[in-house]
Amino acid sequence: MNFTEKAEEKALENFKNIKESIKGLFDVLNLGVSDDLYFNAGKENIEGLYQNFLELMINDSGLRKVAKKIQNSEVEIDITLDEYLVETLEEDLQ
Structure with a gap:
């Protein structure tokens, strides 16, 4: 694969x-x-x-642009859910 x-x-x-x-x-x-x-x-x-x-x-074109902005840390993706901070997604996307 x-x-x-x-x-x-x-x-x-x-x-x-x-x-x-x-x-x-x-x-x-x-x-x-x-x-x-x-x-x-x-x-x-x-x-x-x-x-x-x-x-x-x-929205393929828009999605690619947003993904690139996330990878370049231009878009904030941290979401606090009680004790869990979803910032590990940033690491997974890189």
């Missing part, structure tokens, strides 16, 4: 994992009361996240 095939396989695996994570978050929210303010806000955010993710993925 060459570099391009490995990269494509990894990207497809990442895409599958992201979809499963978004679905999992949505399922967790569904465990709550559906008229709850937090449920509705969470649901809207997850739906928006997924829609924007899909739009980004099909």
